Amino acid sequence: MSDLRLSDPVTLISSDSFTPDEIARIEVVAPALRAGTKEARAALPADQRASIKAIANKGHRAIDGAQMDLFPNLKLIAQFGVGYDAIDVAAATARGIKVTNTPDVLNEDVADLAVAMMLGWARQIPQGDAWVRNGTWASGRELPLNRKMSGAKVGIAGMGRIGRAIADRLAAFNMEVHYCSRGEKDTPGWTYHTDVVALAAAVDWLVVAVVGGDSTRGYVSRAAIEALGPQGVVINIARGTCIDEEALIEALQQGKIAGAGLDVFYNEPHVDARLIAMDNVLLQPHQASSTVETRRDMSMAQCANLAAFFAGEALITPVN
Numbered sequence: 001m002s003d004l005r006l007s008d009p010v011t012l013i014s015s016d017s018f019t020p021d022e023i024a025r026i027e028v029v030a031p032a033l034r035a036g037t038k039e040a041r042a043a044l045p046a047d048q049r050a051s052i053k054a055i056a057n058k059g060h061r062a063i064d065g066a067q068m069d070l071f072p073n074l075k076l077i078a079q080f081g082v083g084y085d086a087i088d089v090a091a092a093t094a095r096g097i098k099v100t101n102t103p104d105v106l107n108e109d110v111a112d113l114a115v116a117m118m119l120g121w122a123r124q125i126p127q128g129d130a131w132v133r134n135g136t137w138a139s140g141r142e143l144p145l146n147r148k149m150s151g152a153k154v155g156i157a158g159m160g161r162i163g164r165a166i167a168d169r170l171a172a173f174n175m176e177v178h179y180c181s182r183g184e185k186d187t188p189g190w191t192y193h194t195d196v197v198a199l200a201a202a203v204d205w206l207v208v209a210v211v212g213g214d215s216t217r218g219y220v221s222r223a224a225i226e227a228l229g230p231q232g233v234v235i236n237i238a239r240g241t242c243i244d245e246e247a248l249i250e251a252l253q254q255g256k257i258a259g260a261g262l263d264v265f266y267n268e269p270h271v272d273a274r275l276i277a278m279d280n281v282l283l284q285p286h287q288a289s290s291t292v293e294t295r296r297d298m299s300m301a302q303c304a305n306l307a308a309f310f311a312g313e314a315l316i317t318p319v320n
């Protein structure tokens with residue numbers, strides 16, 4: 001790379017979903033070029049591909065081994081997001097490529113949205129809003145009774161940093177907290193279960209907060225969903241792949257569970273039409289971390305990793 005000019009782009013921005021502010025931050029670290037699709041990346045001239053040392057990735061833009069091989073001098077993939085299931089980390093490791101993510105800064109927002117979806121589902125907030133706006137209330141009809149959330153039993157599947165932030169909030173609602181996790185945690189008296197089926201059987205609310213990726217594909221199984229029972233509600237702020245979505249849809253259609261609040265789906269942003277058709281399902285467009293404050297912090301965390309890499313310093317939040 002001795003013929004590399006200082007102005008040659010060394011970072012590839014691999015998603016069209018970065019905002020102008022986020023792109024500007026990446027460009028402050030080092031010269032960058034944008035190629036938001038596989039086609040655009042494949043069409044880059046070989047000398048431009050050879051100058052790329054880091055990829056700034058966001059969301060679900062899948063980076064597999066073949067994508068990595070387009071860039072012979074690639075040494076870092078800096079993911080915007082705590083989840084890095086879009087990146088084939090094993091393929092990266094095999095090629096000597098480091099992967100980083102942006103953990104922690106989004107815990108509170110993701111936990112807030114989990115609680116908001118629980119309250120929104122229980123207290124029928126979307127339905128109540130429509131009731132007022134479309135004149136049903138003015139016509140004299142009362143909204144059907146809500147479900148009480150405070151004091152109920154909740155199971156958190158995955159007691160990592162986000163699961164913990166959710167549990168802390170729900171404890172303040174006087175909920176009886178149960179959880180399952182890779183191991184028992186130091187908690188204020190919450191009940192540990194070794195598997196998700198036993199967890200679901202013990203509670204009415206099941207909140208999914210496990211990591212995404214192959215290790216948790218279908219983790220909330222048909223058996224777990226059915227164990228929740230006809231009063232049960234599933235909340236998912238993790239990844240669509242963490243739940244057997246087909247089993248979830250069938251359980252909802254057949255009244256085997258009462259409802260669901262979903263921020264994530266198998267095939268985002270194309271949500272299964274059967275979920276859209278059910279009014280006992282509260283749907284969100286994968287927006288758990290989407291606040292101005294947190295997205296700024298995630299962008300800064302991504303750029304801190306890029307900056308450390310280009311300065312030859314230790315990465316801040318390495319994954320591999």
Ligand SMILES: O=C(O)C(=O)CO
Pocket residue numbers: 080081082083084106110286287288289
């Ligand atoms: O950061 C992530 O991976 C998210 O999905 C936030 O919702």
